Amino acid sequence: MTLRTATAVIDLNALTNNFRLIQSLSPNSKVLAVLKANGYGHGLERIAKALPDADAFGVARIDEALALRAAGIVKPIVLLEGFFAKEDIDVLAIHNLQTIVHNSEQLAAIVDAAVKKPLKVWLKIDTGMHRLGINPGQLSDFYNALSQSNNVQQAIVLMSHLGCADEKDNPVTPKQLALFKELTADKALEKSLANSAGVLAWPESHYDWVRPGLMLYGVSPLASGVSVNGIAPVMTLQSSLIAVRDIAAGEAVGYGGAWVSEKSTTIGVIAIGYGDGYPRHAPNGTPVLVNGRRVPLIGRVSMDMITVDLGCDSHEQIGDIATLWGKGLPVEEVAEFATTIPYELLCNITRRVHIQLA
Numbered sequence: 337m338t339l340r341t342a343t344a345v346i347d348l349n350a351l352t353n354n355f356r357l358i359q360s361l362s363p364n365s366k367v368l369a370v371l372k373a374n375g376y377g378h379g380l381e382r383i384a385k386a387l388p389d390a391d392a393f394g395v396a397r398i399d400e401a402l403a404l405r406a407a408g409i410v411k412p413i414v415l416l417e418g419f420f421a422k423e424d425i426d427v428l429a430i431h432n433l434q435t436i437v438h439n440s441e442q443l444a445a446i447v448d449a450a451v452k453k454p455l456k457v458w459l460k461i462d463t464g465m466h467r468l469g470i471n472p473g474q475l476s477d478f479y480n481a482l483s484q485s486n487n488v489q490q491a492i493v494l495m496s497h498l499g500c501a502d503e504k505d506n507p508v509t510p511k512q513l514a515l516f517k518e519l520t521a522d523k524a525l526e527k528s529l530a531n532s533a534g535v536l537a538w539p540e541s542h543y544d545w546v547r548p549g550l551m552l553y554g555v556s557p558l559a560s561g562v563s564v565n566g567i568a569p570v571m572t573l574q575s576s577l578i579a580v581r582d583i584a585a586g587e588a589v590g591y592g593g594a595w596v597s598e599k600s601t602t603i604g605v606i607a608i609g610y611g612d613g614y615p616r617h618a619p620n621g622t623p624v625l626v627n628g629r630r631v632p633l634i635g636r637v638s639m640d641m642i643t644v645d646l647g648c649d650s651h652e653q654i655g656d657i658a659t660l661w662g663k664g665l666p667v668e669e670v671a672e673f674a675t676t677i678p679y680e681l682l683c684n685i686t687r688r689v690h691i692q693l694a
């Protein structure tokens with residue numbers, strides 16, 4: 337008897353195809369593939385090595401960038417939140433990492449540093465999301481300081497980030513697009529604005545560099561689970577049935593007896609739980625695929641197990657494969673049941689989940 341435990345099956349061909357679709361949608365742009373949070377749970381180095389045609393990689397933490405360098409990745413790497421400490425500036429120079437600058441502390445640290453080599457800088461402007469970025473009124477000061485500094489490689493890249501691009505009718509995005517265009521029109525520099533939703537829904541946002549994350553992994557970045565033709569999920573999360581049990585009407589299942597059967601039925605116990613990254617708050621009725629058949633989750637999600645209602649006519653057996661999301665069951669749909677977003681489900685996959693290449 338060999339039962340499969342929680343396994344993320346990673347389909348690198350799907351990744352390649354998703355990447356090509358992004359290229360074909362934004363044919364005049366270079367692609368900065370976003371690999372933060374362990375490649376959205378798919379494995380940082382694995383994904384980097386499977387994207388030989390990416391023009392650059394984007395990460396959120398310097399440790400992620402250093403892990404890529406240690407794995408032999410030589411492509412440009414951009415720190416999407418910039419550096420967090422003055423001491424990091426030497427690390428950037430030594431490891432040839434590019435940094436975003438979004439505040440005056442970072443600007444001063446760069447201008448005042450004794451750098452070993454000029455740094456490549458992306459200047460981030462806040463065009464309306466109001467998270468990171470300099471205010472539009474600060475642009476000329478920052479631009480002048482960076483373009484006059486010997487510590488900075490010329491030319492810099494101008495960028496901003498879209499806050500609502502996943503909603504096609506949201507009026508915030510046209511405003512952000514117009515402001516970015518106006519602020520950067522007189523500068524013959526490379527520019528970057530689009531995340532995955534920008535690539536798909538806002539061609540005006542493409543500029544010189546697109547920065548897709550979620551879409552690379554074959555998941556729709558559009559709101560309300562609007563699906564995207566031509567992408568396929570890279571991760572399929574699976575496990576197996578480790579028990580199949582007949583339950584009489586009125587019996588409670590799992591912690592807290594939170595689910596009670598209305599009629600006699602057969603339940604399946606699947607070896608996956610929140611300890612693997614399956615969301616604990618997934619409610620009764622969240623779909624699970626067992627032998628390709630949709631069955632509802634019942635009862636509370638445990639650390640190592642979940643239970644599903646297989647129905648009274650089921651023929652499932654111990655060892656049969658269950659798919660929690662991926663091919664045949666979009667993670668977008670599971671996220672909606674769990675009142676979260678696919679990003680969170682993917683990057684919450686824990687270390688004990690086995691990785692298997694498709």
Ligand SMILES: *Cc1c(COP(=O)(O)O)cnc(C)c1O
Binds near residue numbers: 372416
């Ligand atoms: C995460 C991130 C992206 C990618 O966003 P997706 O929605 O996953 O495509 C792009 N740009 C920046 C600055 C980011 O932080």
